[in-house]
Amino acid sequence: MPASTPPSDPTQDDPVTDDLVFADEVDAVDDSRRLPWRILVVDDDADVHSTTTFALDNVVMQGRPLAFLHAYSAAQAFALLSRESDIAVILLDVVMERADAGLQLVRRIRDELGLRDVRIILRTGQPGYAPEMEAIRGYDINDYRTKSELTRTKLYTAVAAAIRSYEQLCALDANRVGMERIVAACAQLMALHGVRDVAYGILAQAAGLVGQPVDGILCTREFGDGTGTGAFGPLCVVAASGDSRDLEGCELGAQYDDPYVTRLALAAERTLAQRGCTTDDGMLTLFFPGKAGRDFVACLPLERAISDVETRLLQVFCGMVAVSLDNCELVTDLNKSAFHDPLTGLPNRTRMIELIDATLAAGADNDAVLALVDIDHFAETNDALGHRFGDLLLAAVSRRLCTRLAPGLAPSLHIGRIGGDIFSVLGSAEVVQPAALQTLFLDAFHIDGQDVQVSSTLGLVRLREHDGSGADALKDGDIALKRAKLQQRTGHCYFSRSMGVEIRERVRMMHALRSGFQRGELFLDYQPQIDLASNRAVGAEALLRWRQPDGGLVSPDRFIPIAEYSGLIVEIGEWVLRQACTELLRLRSAGHTTFTMSVNVSQVQLRHPHFLDMLRRALDDTGAPPDFIELEITESMAMEEPAALVEKLAHVKRTGVSIAIDDFGTGFSSLSHLQRLQVDRLKIDRTFVTEITGSARGSSIAQMVVQLGRNLGLSVIAEGVEDERQAQILRELGCPLAQGFLYSRPLSPEALLAWLADESVTHAA
Numbered sequence: 084m085p086a087s088t089p090p091s092d093p094t095q096d097d098p099v100t101d102d103l104v105f106a107d108e109v110d111a112v113d114d115s116r117r118l119p120w121r122i123l124v125v126d127d128d129a130d131v132h133s134t135t136t137f138a139l140d141n142v143v144m145q146g147r148p149l150a151f152l153h154a155y156s157a158a159q160a161f162a163l164l165s166r167e168s169d170i171a172v173i174l175l176d177v178v179m180e181r182a183d184a185g186l187q188l189v190r191r192i193r194d195e196l197g198l199r200d201v202r203i204i205l206r207t208g209q210p211g212y213a214p215e216m217e218a219i220r221g222y223d224i225n226d227y228r229t230k231s232e233l234t235r236t237k238l239y240t241a242v243a244a245a246i247r248s249y250e251q252l253c254a255l256d257a258n259r260v261g262m263e264r265i266v267a268a269c270a271q272l273m274a275l276h277g278v279r280d281v282a283y284g285i286l287a288q289a290a291g292l293v294g295q296p297v298d299g300i301l302c303t304r305e306f307g308d309g310t311g312t313g314a315f316g317p318l319c320v321v322a323a324s325g326d327s328r329d330l331e332g333c334e335l336g337a338q339y340d341d342p343y344v345t346r347l348a349l350a351a352e353r354t355l356a357q358r359g360c361t362t363d364d365g366m367l368t369l370f371f372p373g374k375a376g377r378d379f380v381a382c383l384p385l386e387r388a389i390s391d392v393e394t395r396l397l398q399v400f401c402g403m404v405a406v407s408l409d410n411c412e413l414v415t416d417l418n419k420s421a422f423h424d425p426l427t428g429l430p431n432r433t434r435m436i437e438l439i440d441a442t443l444a445a446g447a448d449n450d451a452v453l454a455l456v457d458i459d460h461f462a463e464t465n466d467a468l469g470h471r472f473g474d475l476l477l478a479a480v481s482r483r484l485c486t487r488l489a490p491g492l493a494p495s496l497h498i499g500r501i502g503g504d505i506f507s508v509l510g511s512a513e514v515v516q517p518a519a520l521q522t523l524f525l526d527a528f529h530i531d532g533q534d535v536q537v538s539s540t541l542g543l544v545r546l547r548e549h550d551g552s553g554a555d556a557l558k559d560g561d562i563a564l565k566r567a568k569l570q571q572r573t574g575h576c577y578f579s580r581s582m583g584v585e586i587r588e589r590v591r592m593m594h595a596l597r598s599g600f601q602r603g604e605l606f607l608d609y610q611p612q613i614d615l616a617s618n619r620a621v622g623a624e625a626l627l628r629w630r631q632p633d634g635g636l637v638s639p640d641r642f643i644p645i646a647e648y649s650g651l652i653v654e655i656g657e658w659v660l661r662q663a664c665t666e667l668l669r670l671r672s673a674g675h676t677t678f679t680m681s682v683n684v685s686q687v688q689l690r691h692p693h694f695l696d697m698l699r700r701a702l703d704d705t706g707a708p709p710d711f712i713e714l715e716i717t718e719s720m721a722m723e724e725p726a727a728l729v730e731k732l733a734h735v736k737r738t739g740v741s742i743a744i745d746d747f748g749t750g751f752s753s754l755s756h757l758q759r760l761q762v763d764r765l766k767i768d769r770t771f772v773t774e775i776t777g778s779a780r781g782s783s784i785a786q787m788v789v790q791l792g793r794n795l796g797l798s799v800i801a802e803g804v805e806d807e808r809q810a811q812i813l814r815e816l817g818c819p820l821a822q823g824f825l826y827s828r829p830l831s832p833e834a835l836l837a838w839l840a841d842e843s844v845t846h847a848a
Contacts, residue, residue, distance in 0.1 A: 118147065119147055119148040119149055119150035120144060120145075120147050120148070120149050120150065120171045120172070120246055120249075121150050121151075121152060121167075121169055121170045121171055122139070122149055122150065122151050122152070122170075122171065122172050122173075122174065122242065123151075123152045123153075123154065123160065123163065123164070123167075123170050123172070123173045123174070124136070124151060124152070124153050124154070124174045125154045125155075125156075125157070125159075125160040125173060125174065125175045125176060125179075125185075125188070126155065126174070126175075126176040126179070126206070127155050127156060127176060127179045127180075128176070128208075129155070131176070131206075131230065132153050132155075135151075135174060135238070136151050138235045138238055138239070139151075139238065139239065139242065142239065144242070144243050144246050145246060145247065145250060149242075152167065152170065156179055156180055156184075157179055157180060157184040157185065157187065157188040158180070160173075160175075160188055161188060161191055161192075161196075164192060164196055164198065164201075165196060170198075170201050171201065171202065171245070171246055171249040171250075172201070172202045172203075172204065172242055172245045172246060172249065173192075173201060173202070173203045173204070174204050174206060174242075175188065175189070175203055175204065175205055175206065176205075176206055176207065176208075177205050177206070177207040178207055178208070185205060185207075189203055189205075189224060193223065199223070199252075200249060200252040200253060200256070201249065202225045202245035202246070202248055202249045203223070203224050203225055204224075204225050204226045204227075204228070204241055204242070204245055205224055205226070205227045205228070206227075206228055206229070206230050206233060207227075207229055207230065208229070208230045208231070225241075225244070225245045225248065226241050226244075226245070228241065254392070279321060279322055282301040282321040282322030282379075283322045283324065285301055285322075285369075285371075285381055285404055286298075286299055286300075286301055286322060286324050286381060286383070287324075288400070288404075289367075289369060289381055289383060289397065289400065290383060292393065292396060292397060292400060293367065293383075293385070293389050293393055293397070295383075295385070295386045295387075296325065297324045297325055298324060298325025298326055298327060298383060298384060299323070299324065299325065299327055299347075299367075299381060299382050299383035299384060300320050300322070300323040300324075300327045300330055300331075300347060300351075300381070300382050301320070301321050301322045301323075301379060301380070301381045301382075302318045302319055302320045302321060302335060302351055302379070302380060302382075303318075303319055303321055303373070303377060303378065303379045303380075304317065304318045304319065304355060304377075304378065317334040317335070318334060318335040318348065318351055318352070319332075319333075319334055319335075320332060320333050320334075320335065321379070326343075326384075327347070330344065330347075335347065335348040335351065346364060346366060347366070347382045349364075350363070350364065350366040350368045350382050351368065351380045351382055353368070354368040354369075354370050354380045354382075355370070355378060355380055357370075358370055358372065358378075360394070360397060360398055360401060362385065362388075362389060362394070365384060365385050366382055366383070366384055366385065367382070367383045367384075367385050367389065367397075368380055368381065368382050368383075369381040369383075369397060369400070369401050369404075370401060371401055371404055371405045372405050373405070379405075421433060422434035422437075424499070424500040426474055426477060426478060426500070427477060427478055427481035427500050428481075429481055429485075429498055429499045429500045429506075430497065430498075430499035430500075431499060431500065431501065432499070432501040432502060432557070434499065435497070435499040435501055435507050435509065435553070435557070436552075436553035436554050436557065437553065438497045438499075438509055438553070439453060439509060439546070439552075439553030439556050439557070440552060440553040442509065442546060443546055443549070443552070443553065443556070449546060449547060450511055450512045450513075450545075450547060451495075451509060451510060451511060451512070451515075451546045451547075452509075452510065452511070452512045452515040452543055452544065452545055452546065453507065453508070453509050453515075453543065453544045453546060453556055453557075453560050454507065454508045454509075454515050454517075454520060454541055454542070454543045454544075454560070455501070455505055455506070455507055455541065455542040455543075455557075455560040455561060455563070455564045456484070456505065456506040456507070456508060456520060456539050456540075456541055457504060457505050457539060457540045457541070457542070457564055457568070458476075458477075458480065458504040458505075458537055458538075458539055459537060459538045459539060459540055459573060460537075461473065461476075461503075461504035461537070462504075464476065464535070464537070472530060472531055475530050475531055476528060476530050476535060476537070477500070477504065479528045479529075479530060480506065480528070480537075481498075481500065481506070483523055483528075484498050484506060484508065484523065485498055487523055488508065488514070488519070488520070488523065495510055495511065496508070496509070496510035496511075496514055496515075497509040497510065501557065505564075507557070507560070508520065512545070515543070517541050517543065517575040520539065520541055520575075521538070521539060521541070521573065521575070523539075524537060524538050524539050538573040539573065540564065540567050540568055540573060540574060540575065541564070541567060541574075541575035541576070542560045542561060542562070542563030542564025542565070542566070542567055542575070542576055542578065543560065543563060543575060543576070543577045543578065544556050544559045544560045544563065544577070544578045545577065545578075548580075549578075559578040559582075560578065562578060562582050562586055563576045563577060563578040563582065564576070566582060589645060589648075592637075592641070592642060592645050593645050593648075593649050593651075595631075596629070596642050596645060596646060596649075596651065597649075597651055599629060599631065600651065600654070600655055600658075604629055604630055604631060604632070605627060605628070605629050605655065605658075606628050606629075606630065606831075607625050607626065607627060607628065607659065607662050607663065607666070607832075608625075608626045608628055608829035608830060608831060609623040609624065609625055609626065609666065609829060609830055609831075609832065609835045610623060610624050610626060610822055610823075610827065610828070610829040610830070611623050611822065611826055611827045611830070611835070611838065611839075612624060612679070612681070612800060612820055612821070612822040613820065613821050613822060613826045614819065614820060615810060615813060615814050615818060615819060615820060615821050616814070616819065619842065620678070620826075620838075620839060620842055621677070621678070621679060621820065622678055622679030622680065622681060622713070623678070623679075623680060623681065623835065624681040624682075624683075624715070624822060625659060625662070625663040625666070625680060625681065625682050625683070626639070626683075626829050627639060627643070627655070627659055627683075628829075629642055643685070647685050647686070647687045650687065652685050652687050652688060653687060653688055653691050656684065656685060656688040656697075657697045657701065659682060659683075660682055660697070660698065660701045661701045661704070661705060663680050663682045663712075664680070664701055664702065664705040664707035664712065665705050665707070666680065666832050666835075667680040667707050667708075667711060667712070668705060668706065668707055669832070669836075670835075670836070670839070671708075671711075673836055673839075673840075675839060677711075678711065679711045679712075679713055679741075680707075680711060680712055680713065681713040681714075681715055681743065682712065682713070682714055682715065683714075683715045683745065684714045684715065684716055686716075686717075686720045689716065689720065689728075689731060694731075695731075695734050695735065695738075698735065698738060698740070699738060702738060702739075702740075708739075709738050709739030709740045710739055710740075710741075712739075712740040712741070713740065713741045713742070713743050713763070713764065714735065714740055714741070714742055714743070715742075715743045715744075715745040715766070716742065716743075716744060716745065717744070717745050717746050718744050718745070718746050718747050719746075725756050725759070725760075728760065729759050729760060729761075732760055732761065732762075733761065736761060741763035741764065742760070742761070742762040742763055742764075743762065743763060743764035743765070743766055743800075744757075744760075744762050744764070744765050744766065745766045745768075745802075746766065746768045747765045747766055747767060747768060747788055757795065758795065762797065763797060763798060764792075764797060764798040764799065764800060765788055765791070765792050765797055765798075765799050765800075766799075766800050766801075766802055767784075767785050767788050767789075767799065767800070767801040767802065767818070768802070768803075769802050769803025769823075770803075771784045771785050771788075772785065772801050772802065772803045772804055772809055772813075772823070773803060773805075773809075775809055775812050775813070776806075776808050776809055776812065782812065782816075785801065785812075785813065785816055785818070786816045789816050789817050789818045790817075793817065798819065798820065799818050799819060799820065800818075800819075800820035800821060800822065801813050801818050801820070801821045801822075801823075802821070802822050802823060803822075803823050804821040804822065804823030804824075804825045804826070805823050805824045805825050806825055807825065809823075809825070810825060
């Protein structure tokens with residue numbers, strides 16, 4: 084059907100773009116020796132044929148010219164396609180004999196003729212006859228354009244894209260057989276075991292892919308020549324065949340005068356440097372990247388030049404073979420890797436467990452001792468001097484343990500590295516002694532040009548007293564090591580059964596606490612705080628309590644340290660703060676509008692990166708006035724990391740809450756540091772309040788705290804006041820506030836409201 088739209092205006096073409104697109108025509112026209120791309124134009128309008136041919140005349144695409152075939156109907160095109168082959172692109176009119184003639188032809192091309200690779204570009208002069216999207220997708224149509232929009236540049240672009248797609252499909256078809264051969268070859272290689280057998284297989288399969296006899300070498304060169312300088316080692320021939328078979332097991336170097344060997348060595352060096360396959364100087368070289376700096380290269384003398392397709396297949400072959408080499412090396416090294424530490428070469432945790440089990444199986448007469456040796460402050464050394472320095476230090480410790488710890492004794496002494504900076508020593512009690520082990524660290528270690536002095540802490544287990552497996556013995560050693568660290572660095576501790584009981588009890592309580600918190604077993608009591616001048620309540624301290632299902636109360640001294648150790652205190656602490664804020668609002672609604680609520684904050688809470696966010700959320704969500712919320716921190720907390728604490732408390736103060744230092748007088752606070760903290764209140768520890776009536780020292784410390792608070796403009800409160808005599812002395816000293824059993828025990832929220840109501844009635848009377 085003739086096009087119903089006039090020909091496009093040639094001025095629509097961008098002349099600059101045209102020049103750029105066809106700039107390669109002059110250089111490429113000479114390439115007539117290469118077969119042209121065959122383009123079939125199917126259209127019932129003869130003008131379309133002539134304009135298409137004219138637009139693409141003398142054009143070279145992908146280094147090849149174009150050749151045109153013509154059909155003027157769908158039937159004619161089908162007949163032509165039935166007898167012609169290697170047609171790359173069909174420019175097909177949609178509307179010819181019938182409105183859907185073009186689409187029907189596409190269906191027959193794909194389904195009846197089975198031509199899957201040929202690319203089809205639909206063209207129409209009647210946009211209203213545009214095919215449905217399902218048809219374009221279903222029949223694998225490359226492009227769809229109206230004839231009016233197909234300017235010379237756009238026609239060139241569409242055809243070029245289609246040809247590139249056709250070329251790729253043809254390349255895939257051409258490579259399919261080669262890929263099947265590669266897969267089969269790699270399957271055979273994967274069935275082999277050991278680097279040497281796989282190396283022979285690689286040479287055989289590579290030669291087969293290029294169709295020549297097996298001849299050449301496969302060699303490797305590891306990074307590191309053993310001198311510690313990081314230099315590359317020599318080229319080592321892993322496998323050799325054909326005329327090269329005498330080179331197997333040799334090092335390729337200057338000792339050979341044979342020109343052929345020199346060619347092999349140069350080709351291998353070049354390939355390792357370029358990290359890619361080459362075909363220079365009549366030599367095919369294949370590069371196989373390995374792990375940990377160990378690469379492989381195969382060198383095969385070529386009998387003929389190889390094609391581009393063969394080159395690409397060989398590159399794919401190299402990538403797949405590299406996996407085979409890695410796998411066979413992995414299998415070869417698996418036993419060593421599974422049981423030895425890669426840095427020091429010592430037995431690792433798995434191997435040490437086996438050795439401990441074997442020692443335990445020897446019977447009760449065995450006097451063996453297991454010692455865990457921990458390098459003190461290793462993490463700080465590693466951070467300050469770098470991981471490389473840390474690795475060198477660990478290697479030096481390993482060497483000293485092996486060379487100086489009773490050298491020449493029976494092989495019953497086993498030294499291992501079980502993780503990080505922890506070494507293990509297993510042997511007789513005569514050899515594995517704390518003094519002997521720690522003496523090894525008296526001399527400095529010479530590392531990277533400098534002397535480094537380190538110490539160690541030991542955890543020891545007498546296997547004669549141990550019940551359990553080798554893994555259990557390591558756990559017990561770790562428990563003893565942790566206990567030694569808590570007691571004193573550079574010290575030692577032997578494991579005892581009581582430690583195990585203590586640890587198991589701590590773990591049991593930790594799980595019980597987590598479950599109890601989720602079940603709502605935790606609650607708050609409130610102890611009133613009294614103005615000593617008026618004997619009226621001015622606030623209360625929120626105190627965390629835990630009642631278990633059997634009704635028994637767990638002492639806070641037992642469960643709070645476990646909550647801090649496990650990190651659960653962060654979640655519990657946020658809940659406590661919210662509960663206290665909610666209770667404060669209830670008290671204010673009952674008329675106690677000047678009441679202050681004090682909440683204890685642990686060191687773990689305060690260090691948490693989101694503590695400030697949790698504090699702000701609790702205040703915002705509950706609506707509690709921050710001016711009547713006080714956070715209590717201990718004096719020991721105030722002395723740790725003073726700079727960081729000053730900054731953190733400054734942020735806390737900006738929320739409007741006040742800060743009190745609890746247990747004041749038990750630590751060694753710096754007065755200048757105390758001023759920088761900007762706290763609001765000091766709490767005299769109950770120890771000094773207890774001593775106030777029978778010890779001049781207790782009275783003196785209480786007086787000092789009161790005077791200090793007055794001088795610094797801080798409020799002071801005494802805790803643990805239990806009798807009127809203590810209260811009277813505190814009044815005389817000028818202490819303004821107190822709390823303790825003299826006034827009230829900790830009360831439930833309901834009891835606190837009743838107590839406050841009764842106190843108001845008493846004072847009113």
